[in-house]
Amino acid sequence: MTRHIHIVKVHLLTLAFPTGKDPDPKPVLDDVDFGIRDGEILGLIGNSGSGKTMTSLAIAGLLPEAASITSGSIKFAGKDLLEMDPKERRAMLGRDIGMIFQEPSTALDPLMTCGKQLEEVLTAHKDLKMTPEERHKAIMDMLETVGFDNAEELFSRYPHQLSGGQRQRVLIAGAALLKPRLLICDEPTSSLDTVTTVSILALLKDLCHKLHITILFISHDLSAVRGFCDRVMVMKDGRIIDRDTASDILTNPRNSYTAELLTNARLDTRILGFEPATVDYSRSPVLTAKGITAGYKRSLFERVKKNGGDEAEDKNVLHDVSLEVFPNEILGLIGGSGSGKTTLIRSLLGLLPHEGTVNIRSSSTGAIFQDPVSCLNPAHTVKWHLTEALRASGKKTAGTLKERRERTYARITGVLEECGLGEEYLLRRPNELSGGQRQRVAIAMCLIQEPSLIIADEPFSSLDASSSAELLKIMTDINRERNTAFLLITHNIHIVRKIAPRVIVMSNGRICEEGTTAEVLGNPRSEAAAALLEAERLIHGN
Amino acid sequence: MQQIKRTKPKTYRSPDASIFYSVGIVLLAFVVLTFIVSLFATPYSPDATDAASKLLAPCPAHPFGTDNFGRDVLSRVMSASKYTIFISVAGVAISLILGTVSGIPAGYFGGLADRGIMLLGNSIMCFPGILLALVAVAVFGASVTNVIWALGLVFAPTFARVCRVGTMEIKELDYITHARVMGVKPLRIMTLHIFPNLVPQLLPATVIGLANMTLFESGMSYLGLGVQPPDASFGKMLSDAQAYIRVAPWLIVFPAMMLVFYILGLYFISEGLRVTLSKGGKR
Numbered sequence: 001m002t003r004h005i006h007i008v009k010v011h012l013l014t015l016a017f018p019t020g021k022d023p024d025p026k027p028v029l030d031d032v033d034f035g036i037r038d039g040e041i042l043g044l045i046g047n048s049g050s051g052k053t054m055t056s057l058a059i060a061g062l063l064p065e066a067a068s069i070t071s072g073s074i075k076f077a078g079k080d081l082l083e084m085d086p087k088e089r090r091a092m093l094g095r096d097i098g099m100i101f102q103e104p105s106t107a108l109d110p111l112m113t114c115g116k117q118l119e120e121v122l123t124a125h126k127d128l129k130m131t132p133e134e135r136h137k138a139i140m141d142m143l144e145t146v147g148f149d150n151a152e153e154l155f156s157r158y159p160h161q162l163s164g165g166q167r168q169r170v171l172i173a174g175a176a177l178l179k180p181r182l183l184i185c186d187e188p189t190s191s192l193d194t195v196t197t198v199s200i201l202a203l204l205k206d207l208c209h210k211l212h213i214t215i216l217f218i219s220h221d222l223s224a225v226r227g228f229c230d231r232v233m234v235m236k237d238g239r240i241i242d243r244d245t246a247s248d249i250l251t252n253p254r255n256s257y258t259a260e261l262l263t264n265a266r267l268d269t270r271i272l273g274f275e276p277a278t279v280d281y282s283r284s285p286v287l288t289a290k291g292i293t294a295g296y297k298r299s300l301f302e303r304v305k306k307n308g309g310d311e312a313e314d315k316n317v318l319h320d321v322s323l324e325v326f327p328n329e330i331l332g333l334i335g336g337s338g339s340g341k342t343t344l345i346r347s348l349l350g351l352l353p354h355e356g357t358v359n360i361r362s363s364s365t366g367a368i369f370q371d372p373v374s375c376l377n378p379a380h381t382v383k384w385h386l387t388e389a390l391r392a393s394g395k396k397t398a399g400t401l402k403e404r405r406e407r408t409y410a411r412i413t414g415v416l417e418e419c420g421l422g423e424e425y426l427l428r429r430p431n432e433l434s435g436g437q438r439q440r441v442a443i444a445m446c447l448i449q450e451p452s453l454i455i456a457d458e459p460f461s462s463l464d465a466s467s468s469a470e471l472l473k474i475m476t477d478i479n480r481e482r483n484t485a486f487l488l489i490t491h492n493i494h495i496v497r498k499i500a501p502r503v504i505v506m507s508n509g510r511i512c513e514e515g516t517t518a519e520v521l522g523n524p525r526s527e528a529a530a531a532l533l534e535a536e537r538l539i540h541g542n
Numbered sequence: 543m544q545q546i547k548r549t550k551p552k553t554y555r556s557p558d559a560s561i562f563y564s565v566g567i568v569l570l571a572f573v574v575l576t577f578i579v580s581l582f583a584t585p586y587s588p589d590a591t592d593a594a595s596k597l598l599a600p601c602p603a604h605p606f607g608t609d610n611f612g613r614d615v616l617s618r619v620m621s622a623s624k625y626t627i628f629i630s631v632a633g634v635a636i637s638l639i640l641g642t643v644s645g646i647p648a649g650y651f652g653g654l655a656d657r658g659i660m661l662l663g664n665s666i667m668c669f670p671g672i673l674l675a676l677v678a679v680a681v682f683g684a685s686v687t688n689v690i691w692a693l694g695l696v697f698a699p700t701f702a703r704v705c706r707v708g709t710m711e712i713k714e715l716d717y718i719t720h721a722r723v724m725g726v727k728p729l730r731i732m733t734l735h736i737f738p739n740l741v742p743q744l745l746p747a748t749v750i751g752l753a754n755m756t757l758f759e760s761g762m763s764y765l766g767l768g769v770q771p772p773d774a775s776f777g778k779m780l781s782d783a784q785a786y787i788r789v790a791p792w793l794i795v796f797p798a799m800m801l802v803f804y805i806l807g808l809y810f811i812s813e814g815l816r817v818t819l820s821k822g823g824k825r
Binding site for chain 2: 371376388449
C-alpha cells in the first residue's frame with residue numbers, strides 16, 4: 001500500500017439537526033471537506049461545540065437519530081459509506097473502523113473481566129476459524145503490545161481494579177485487536193493526567209507504525225498534538241478553517257483563530273494578562289492544616305474477609321499532610337492521579353473524617369469542583385443558586401423586604417458580572433449553559449459569600465483551552481482585586497507555572513516537595529515532580 | 543453540488559410522547575368529566591329505587607339501563623366515579639407525603655436512620671398489600687376514610703424506596719457537596735436542593751400509584767370492605783351485578799368500562815411521562 005492515498009475522503013459534508021419547528025436549522029457541519037491519508041495521524045482540533053465529534057461520528061456511522069446529512073459524501077477506501085446498507089456498515093465498525101472514547105471509566109462493562117470483554121470483540125465479528133486458544137493468544141499478544149507486562153493477570157481483572165490509564169489501554173487493545181485500518185480517537189486523553197497522557201500518546205503512535213493503523217485524533221488542546229500528529233486541521237463552527245502540517249501550524253499559524261487557540265493553550269501571560277496578587281508571607285496564614293491523616297473505611301466485605309493480613313487495616317490515603325495557605329496567595333497543589341489530592345481537599349472542607357487539625361481563618365470557604373456537569377443543581381436557575389449562596393453565608397441585612405430584595409439583586413448581578421456573565425444569564429438553568437459558563441457560576445457562588453479562601457479542585461480538566469484561559473483570567477482578577485487566596489489543585493503544571501507563586505507536590509498521599517514555583521519546577525528534587533515535569537515537557541514542549 | 547435525498551434506515555423508535563398523552567387524556571377525560579358533572583347533578587338520584595323499572599335495558603330514559611332495584615346505572619356510575627377518584631387521589635397523596643418524608647432522610651443520612659426506616663418499609667412490603675389493607679379495614683371498620691388511610695400506608699414504602707435511591711444518587715453529586723460546603727442546613731438541602739431533582743422519578747411513580755390504588759380500592763369494594771352501600775363504587779357495582787350477568791350485562795359493562803378507561807388512561811400518561819423524561823434526562 002502506498003502512502004498519500006486517502007483512506008477516508010469526506011466531500012462537502014453538511015449535517016444538521018432539523019426539528020418539526022425548524023426544518024432548516026443552522027448546520028452543525030458546514031461543507032466539511034477533507035481526506036485522511038493512509039497511515040497518517042491526523043489531528044482534528046477545535047473548541048467544544050465546533051463539530052469535531054459530529055465529524056467523527058459521521059465517519060463511524062454512529063450519528064444520533066435526529067441528525068440528518070443534507071449533502072455530501074463520505075468515502076472509505078473508495079466505497080461510499082452513506083449509500084451503504086446499514087447492516088454492511090455495522091459490520092465495518094470494529095473491523096475497518098475502530099473508535100476510542102473520552103471516558104474510559106464508562107466504556108467498559110463493570111461486570112465482565114477485561115479478558116472476557118476483549119474476547120467479545122473477536123467473537124462478535126464471528127471469526128469462526130479461530131479456536132479459543134488462538135483467541136486467548138491473540139488477546140495476550142495485544143495486551144503486551146499496549147504495554148501490560150502482566151497480561152495473564154490482567155485478563156482476569158475487572159475494570160474497577162484498573163486505573164484510568166490502564167482502562168484506556170484495555171480499550172485501545174480492544175480497538176486494535178481487529179486491526180482496523182482507521183482508528184478514531186475522540187479526546188482519549190482529556191480525562192487522564194499528564195503522565196498517563198504522554199504514555200497513551202506514545203502507545204497510539206507506536207500502534208500506528210507497528211500495525212499500520214491510520215489515526216484520526218480529536219482533541220481540544222492544540223499543544224497536545226505537538227509531536228504526535230502528522231497533520232492538523234482546526235475546526236470552528238462546523239467548518240474547517242485551517243489545515244497544515246503539525247509543525248507548521250504550531251510554530252507559525254496562518255489563521256488568526258488558530259493563533260488564538262495556540263495562545264490559550266500556552267496560556268501566554270503577556271497576551272492574556274494574568275496578574276496574580278503579590279503575597280506577603282509574614283502575615284498569618286488563612287489556612288493551617290497540621291498532620292492530616294485520612295482514609296476510607298474498609299468495606300464490610302473486606303472486614304469479613306479472613307486472609308486480610310497487612311491489608312486488614314483501614315486504608316489510609318493521606319499520611320501526615322501539613323500545609324499552610326497565606327492570604328492573597330495562589331497555592332498550586334500538583335500530583336498525578338491517585339496521589340491523594342482530592343482526599344486532601346475533602347478533609348480540608350470537613351467532608352471526610354480525619355486526624356489532625358484544620359484551622360481556617362475565614363467566615364466561609366469557597367469550593368469549585370472538577371465536573372462542570374454536576375456542579376450546579378439542574379432543577380434551579382442561576383439566580384436561585386446565587387441567592388441560596390448568599391443566604392447560606394448568613395449575612396443578614398436590615399431594611400424592608402423590598403430594599404433587601406433590591407440589594408440582593410444588585411449583589412448578584414455585580415458578582416455575576418465580575419465572573420464575566422451578564423444579567424441575561426440570571427434566569428437560565430444549568431442545561432442552558434456551557435461547561436465554562438457553569439464553572440463561572442460556581443465561582444460566582446463562592447464570591448458572593450466573600451470568602452478569603454477558595455479551594456478549586458481541578459476546575460480546568462474538563463474545559464477546552466479557551467474556556468480554561470477565560471476562567472484563569474477571572475481567577476487571577478479575583479485574587480488581585482479581592483485579595484482572595486486560592487488553593488488550586490491540578491495536574492496541569494503549565495497552569496501552576498503561570499499563576500501560582502508557590503507549589504506543593506503530592507505523591508502517594510504525602511507531600512514530597514514544597515517551595516516557590518520557580519524553585520520546584522526549575523530544579524525538582526522529588527521523583528514525582530520530575531515525572532510530572534518530564535510529561536509536561538513532552539506534551540507542551542519547551 | 544449534488545443534492546442527495548436519503549431515507550433513514552428503519553429502526554424501532556418508541557412512539558412520540560404526545561401519542562401517549564393524547565390517548566391517555568381522552569380516556570381519562572371520560573371519567574374526569576363524569577366526575578365533575580356528578581358533583582353538580584345526576585339524571586336521577588343514585589339511590590332512588592323504582593319498582594316499576596327494574597333491570598331495564600339501556601333506553602332513552604335510562605341510557606345505561608337500570609339495576610335490580612330500578613336504580614339508574616348512569617347516575618350510579620357517575621356517583622361511583624366520585625369515590626374512585628377521591629380515594630385514589632387522597633390515598634396517593636398520603637403515601638406520597640409519608641414516602642418522601644421518610645425516604646429522603648433515609649437516603650440522605652444513611653446509617654441507623656436508613657436501616658430503621660427501611661426495616662419498617664420492608665416489613666410492610668413483606669405482606670401482600672391488599673391483605674394488609676383488608677386487615678386494617680376489618681379491624682378499624684369499613685369506611686371511606688379507613689380505606690384511604692389503609693391504602694396510603696400500604697403504598698408508602700414504594701414511594702419511600704424511590705425517594706431513598708434517588709437521594710442516595712443525588713447527594714453524591716458536586717452541587718450537594720457544594721451546598722454542604724456553603725453551610726446550607728440538612729433540612730434545606732433535602733427540601734430545596736434534592737427534592738426538585740426527584741420529581742422526574744416521582745411523577746411516573748405517582749401516576750402508576752393512582753392506577754394501582756384504584757385497582758386495590760375496587761378489589762376491596764368488590765369484597766364488601768370498601769365503600770359501603772348505599773354509596774356506589776365500581777367494585778361494589780361489579781360484585782352486585784354478578785348475579786344478573788346473563789339477564790342484564792349492562793350492569794357489568796358500564797362500571798367496568800369506566801374502570802378500564804381510568805386505569806388505562808393513567809397507564810398511558812405514565813408511559814408518556816417516561817418517554818418525555820427519559821429524553822429530557824439526557825444532558
